[in-house]
Amino acid sequence: MSESDEIDRPVRSGGRKRDTSRDATILSATIDILVEVGFEKMTVDMVAARAKAGKGAMYRRWPSKAEMVLEAVARLKRNMIDLDHLPDTGSLRGDMLALFQAGSAERDERFYRAMAGLAALLAQQPEIADAGHDALIEPWIEANRILIGRAVARHEVTSGADVAVAAQVIPAMGGYRSLIQRRPFDRRFLVDLLDNVLLPALGIAASHLSADPGIGDRQ
């Protein structure tokens, strides 16, 4: 998909211009509702009410609810992790903690709630689910891949572990905690994961524990 999911209409010159600023408002409302109630329970009228838009304006832009959600989720991608400005603290542990800090707990919460909202579609509407995966999870894994790759390059990683698999550990465990257990993905949990699973798996000694902030400091 891309820019021209738009409904075909005869090219004519007259008439009021479509107010493109309504697009973002409607898509933002779409994400809000998706996060709050999930795809199946989300109704077009809810989104219209939230965006203070008429349904006509919505169906003028997207041919169906599914297409609208698809674009809303795809746009989320732009607000996610910025792969061009990843932290570089000198240690993998420091980088991972900085990445979390940069994102903020609030974004992560919205993040997982959006995934939970899309979860219904995993089996049902692979297109939308894939869009959710591409927009939300893949960039995060990619960031992990890059940070771990750097750690390998500077010989911080002593095991021959598979970087691709290692990069999935934190997102996958975070998903389990947030979606299934419904407990917060907070700093404490991240530190647990780093020190008990990821860093040992990569053969990085826990000596960082005393040097860097860990469990027990500001949440």
Added chain:
Amino acid sequence: MSESDEIDRPVRSGGRKRDTSRDATILSATIDILVEVGFEKMTVDMVAARAKAGKGAMYRRWPSKAEMVLEAVARLKRNMIDLDHLPDTGSLRGDMLALFQAGSAERDERFYRAMAGLAALLAQQPEIADAGHDALIEPWIEANRILIGRAVARHEVTSGADVAVAAQVIPAMGGYRSLIQRRPFDRRFLVDLLDNVLLPALGIAASHLSADPGIGDRQ
């Protein structure tokens, strides 16, 4: 919830007895449909058709679709991992592979597809989602906890890793792979996880690699 989710009815002696064997048939059909289309898209008529049952028979047993699914999922638990007869091969790696073998890929597939079917409810209907978690995932994590605990007891584990967190690694990563990536949780993937993540994280040397079967043997 437990045995008496049943609809209250006046105790009278006369009449044809309720055919209790229909219960299992209906619940099994419920799981089938849940697995195939997910909770939201599953209709009571689909289940009735699959079970060759009348809707009356179903509503005589459960007051709502939700209650019926709840019991269906709860009953799955009995068919899951048998915590009293876990494998004991002498090594954690062997135990984990044997646990997978015992379950069979088919069961794991049904397992995750059931979870995917319930995923819609994670945010929406916590009761049912929790039942799914208790029935499907918690026993699996518990099995991991026990097997890792044994490995600690026989000093196979050399790191001071948190057993509770370690026990979640394989189920969580399996969920990510199966629900989000929609790729099979097969033996190859399990071996990858064991050798690249779990065993190194626990400080277990990869020397087992040559002694035990790994990647490349019968799927």
Added chain:
DNA sequence: TAGTACCGGAACTGATTAGTATCGGCATGA
């Protein structure tokens, strides 16, 4: 044998909702 509660099947009801149509009003351009 009479009465009751079950069975599968099928028709029905009421609520919900995606998508369409239409309203009065406003902005644009010919």
Added chain:
DNA sequence: TCATGCCGATACTAATCAGTTCCGGTACTA
């Protein structure tokens, strides 16, 4: 200035589906 197409709002249509009710028939009890 006037036709056109946008705007939000609201009413409508057609389909879907949970839950109810009734049917003809069967099994069990008294």
